[in-house]
Amino acid sequence: xxxxxxxxxxxxxxxxxxxxxxxxxxxxxxxxTGIGIMEHSHRSKAFLAVYNETVERCRELAGIPDDYHIxxxxxxxxxxxxxxxxxxxxPDQTADFLVTGAWSKKAIAEAKRFGKTHIVCSSxxxxxxxxxxxxxxxxxxxxxxxxxxxxIFGTQFKTEPEIPAGATLVCDASSDIFSRPIDVTKYGxxxxxxxxxxxxxxxxxVIIHDDLVQSGSKDIPTMLQYRTHAEKESAFxxxxxxxIYIMGLVLKWIQNSGGVVELEKVNQQKAGKLYxxxxxxxxxxGTAESDSRSLMNVTFVxxxxxxxxxxxxxxxxxxxxxxxxxxxxxxxxxxxxxAFPPEGxxxxxxxxxxxxxxxx
Amino acid sequence: xxxxxxxxxxxxxxxxxxxxxxxxxxxxxxxxTGIGIMEHSHRSKAFLAVYNETVERCRELAGIPDDYHIxxxxxxxxxxxxxxxxxxxxPDQTADFLVTGAWSKKAIAEAKRFGKTHIVCSSxxxxxxxxxxxxxxxxxxxxxxxxxxxxIFGTQFKTEPEIPAGATLVCDASSDIFSRPIDVTKYGxxxxxxxxxxxxxxxxxVIIHDDLVQSGSKDIPTMLQYRTHAEKESAFxxxxxxxIYIMGLVLKWIQNSGGVVELEKVNQQKAGKLYxxxxxxxxxxGTAESDSRSLMNVTFVxxxxxxxxxxxxxxxxxxxxxxxxxxxxxxxxxxxxxAFPPEGxxxxxxxxxxxxxxxx
Numbered sequence: 001x002x003x004x005x006x007x008x009x010x011x012x013x014x015x016x017x018x019x020x021x022x023x024x025x026x027x028x029x030x031x032x033t034g035i036g037i038m039e040h041s042h043r044s045k046a047f048l049a050v051y052n053e054t055v056e057r058c059r060e061l062a063g064i065p066d067d068y069h070i071x072x073x074x075x076x077x078x079x080x081x082x083x084x085x086x087x088x089x090x091p092d093q094t095a096d097f098l099v100t101g102a103w104s105k106k107a108i109a110e111a112k113r114f115g116k117t118h119i120v121c122s123s124x125x126x127x128x129x130x131x132x133x134x135x136x137x138x139x140x141x142x143x144x145x146x147x148x149x150x151x152i153f154g155t156q157f158k159t160e161p162e163i164p165a166g167a168t169l170v171c172d173a174s175s176d177i178f179s180r181p182i183d184v185t186k187y188g189x190x191x192x193x194x195x196x197x198x199x200x201x202x203x204x205x206v207i208i209h210d211d212l213v214q215s216g217s218k219d220i221p222t223m224l225q226y227r228t229h230a231e232k233e234s235a236f237x238x239x240x241x242x243x244i245y246i247m248g249l250v251l252k253w254i255q256n257s258g259g260v261v262e263l264e265k266v267n268q269q270k271a272g273k274l275y276x277x278x279x280x281x282x283x284x285x286g287t288a289e290s291d292s293r294s295l296m297n298v299t300f301v302x303x304x305x306x307x308x309x310x311x312x313x314x315x316x317x318x319x320x321x322x323x324x325x326x327x328x329x330x331x332x333x334x335x336x337x338x339a340f341p342p343e344g345x346x347x348x349x350x351x352x353x354x355x356x357x358x359x360x
Numbered sequence: 361x362x363x364x365x366x367x368x369x370x371x372x373x374x375x376x377x378x379x380x381x382x383x384x385x386x387x388x389x390x391x392x393t394g395i396g397i398m399e400h401s402h403r404s405k406a407f408l409a410v411y412n413e414t415v416e417r418c419r420e421l422a423g424i425p426d427d428y429h430i431x432x433x434x435x436x437x438x439x440x441x442x443x444x445x446x447x448x449x450x451p452d453q454t455a456d457f458l459v460t461g462a463w464s465k466k467a468i469a470e471a472k473r474f475g476k477t478h479i480v481c482s483s484x485x486x487x488x489x490x491x492x493x494x495x496x497x498x499x500x501x502x503x504x505x506x507x508x509x510x511x512i513f514g515t516q517f518k519t520e521p522e523i524p525a526g527a528t529l530v531c532d533a534s535s536d537i538f539s540r541p542i543d544v545t546k547y548g549x550x551x552x553x554x555x556x557x558x559x560x561x562x563x564x565x566v567i568i569h570d571d572l573v574q575s576g577s578k579d580i581p582t583m584l585q586y587r588t589h590a591e592k593e594s595a596f597x598x599x600x601x602x603x604i605y606i607m608g609l610v611l612k613w614i615q616n617s618g619g620v621v622e623l624e625k626v627n628q629q630k631a632g633k634l635y636x637x638x639x640x641x642x643x644x645x646g647t648a649e650s651d652s653r654s655l656m657n658v659t660f661v662x663x664x665x666x667x668x669x670x671x672x673x674x675x676x677x678x679x680x681x682x683x684x685x686x687x688x689x690x691x692x693x694x695x696x697x698x699a700f701p702p703e704g705x706x707x708x709x710x711x712x713x714x715x716x717x718x719x720x
Contacts (some may be wrong), residue, residue, distance in 0.1 A: 002388075002391070004389060005394035005395060012398060012399055012400060012402060013401075015398060020388050020396055023387055024388070028380050029362035029363075029364060032362045034365035035681065038372060038560040039373060040372060041371070041373075042561065044682075074600075075439075076434070076598055078583050079434075113579075200398040200600075200602045201598040202562045219473075221442035222442070222466075223441075223442060237437075237438035238436055238555055240603075241562070242561070243600075243602075319394065321395065322401060
């Protein structure tokens with residue numbers, strides 16, 4: 001086995017080593033079954049045990065009440081962008097959006113196909129470098145949608161927005177789910193593509209209140225109704241069994257790491273160290289406003305695109321991979337999801353100090 | 361590692377051992393990259409190499425011309441049931457269906473939401489135990505849909521149906537893709553959930569002609585337009601990277617096994633042996649008509665539900681797993697996909713003989 005390097009990728013992203021270890025042991029035979037984890041029927045006793053354990057761990061970790069369904073869907077968060085309005089929005093209704101990056105914009109674009117949309121706030125004019133604090137809701141929004149963490153721009157909501165009474169909160173939590181405790185009961189629906197904090201790409205976790213499920217349209221394709229998947233416990237058709245299995249292992253790893261409360265502390269330490277260094281650096285600056293900084297994705301630049309490129313090259317040569325920022329921000333991005341090891345942050349800061357000394 | 365048993369599951373199903381071996385070696389680090397296969401960004405050089413190789417192997421194996429796109433989608437064949445009509449059918453147009461089982465019926469139900477449907481033929485009144493030979497097409501079908509192999513009922517088209525000039529052939533080949541050579545140029549679109557002959561569940565292979573892609577509706581969600589995925593080479597959003605990787609390994613295994621021509625011979629031998637035994641058995645009978653028998657799923661019964669149950673129990677105890685038939689047929693089903701080893705068929709026949717002797 002090759003030595004592992006530090007993987008700062010924004011997603012698919014680093015997974016906990018114990019998860020990879022356990023998956024490796026079960027590829028040819030899940031436990032003593034004599035059948036590998038990918039090869040078990042989704043209706044088999046062995047896979048149903050995996051499924052039930054994954055659901056249970058999810059419920060325990062996030063304190064999810066029984067009136068919420070836990071669904072494993074496909075198509076990524078991008079499919080939720082249209083599935084939510086397709087289910088819940090009629091042409092005369094309005095969905096409210098907090099626009100804090102590229103993903104919120106894509107979510108609005110899809111919602112416009114089904115009903116009216118209203119922009120509560122937007123940081124578009126400052127290239128999404130902050131979470132706006134001034135917010136104006138529409139009169140009677142069917143639901144309010146926000147993206148809790150913005151992978152591209154390195155910003156994050158400190159807590160969920162206060163929304164008008166009676167409105168339903170819908171959250172794309174793809175890049176910070178289970179990185180800290182949240183109060184699920186404040187939400188109608190939380191969705192997350194797995195490939196950042198939960199597992200491999202190809203499975204989307206959807207936590208959704210039963211009232212919302214029941215309120216969905218019945219006049220849309222069967223596979224696109226949340227009720228289909230809620231009623232059949234994600235097995236209306238063959239679910240992504242391997243992705244669900246890996247997610248279960250990741251949730252187990254979170255539990256063994258002390259749960260989301262402990263992970264939040266570690267995440268604060270990891271990102272905190274890097275932001276502290278950025279605040280003192282003469283060469284590197286963070287691109288997000290201080291009060292909007294993400295604990296998951298730390299974005300920074302030198303201000304000189306050529307120097308940025310040289311830094312990324314140096315880092316890659318040292319085994320610090322995936323630091324190139326998204327093209328819409330440029331510079332660097334260090335993604336520090338749950339599974340990213342603290343030593344990797346130290347290694348990055350050490351390299352940045354060294355690079356800064358060499359470029360005074 | 362536990363000893364592997366014979367897995368007759370209809371899907372997710374047995375995978376070739378060399379595929380599992382290679383996947384195992386790349387879980388912690390894909391080659392020398394120091395990053396596991398699930399952890400690589402879908403935009404990384406390493407994953408793009410995996411993607412390109414998978415597409416190339418697919419093209420070579422099935423002789424797919426350049427004017428066909430090869431897409432890796434999500435949501436299973438069940439999502440293609442609605443995506444095809446959503447893209448291609450308008451309310452005034454008709455799609456024709458050859459109804460040979462539960463999956464065709466589900467495909468029709470979704471098509472009805474978008475346009476008119478016409479039944480070319482159906483074996484519903486004989487519980488789908490055969491592929492009907494008498495067929496009546498509508499006057500000007502937008503497309504003709506068929507399910508090449510019927511997993512539940514153990515029937516299979518020997519070759520694609522002859523369709524009216526100018527019509528487009530759409531095929532759900534989930535359970536027999538790459539089990540034999542086909543002439544792709546006869547099809548507008550072929551789709552297949554991976555979990556039978558191609559890999560793990562959670563990735564759907566779609567082979568689709570560019571003209572068909574371009575003819576699709578633009579007035580539907582971005583993620584549901586084939587053009588989105590064709591233009592972005594399945595990376596409009598994060599594709600199911602691990603599933604694509606495994607599919608690539610399976611395609612390599614097919615190539616190393618002599619390609620689809622050789623596999624067809626092996627498949628004929630495997631299923632042929634079992635059908636020969638069924639034809640001579642006094643206890644077990646096949647449920648499909650002889651001329652419609654599937655090489656992938658062999659369905660059979662004793663005629664006594666209690667005896668069937670006892671046989672399945674005996675087989676399970678002997679390490680022959682997944683033989684229980686679908687509830688709509690009852691009895692037994694032996695799924696003998698590409699990766700199912702010939703020795704497993706011998707073991708099954710041996711057990712059946714033994715069981716028959718014990719129950720004269």
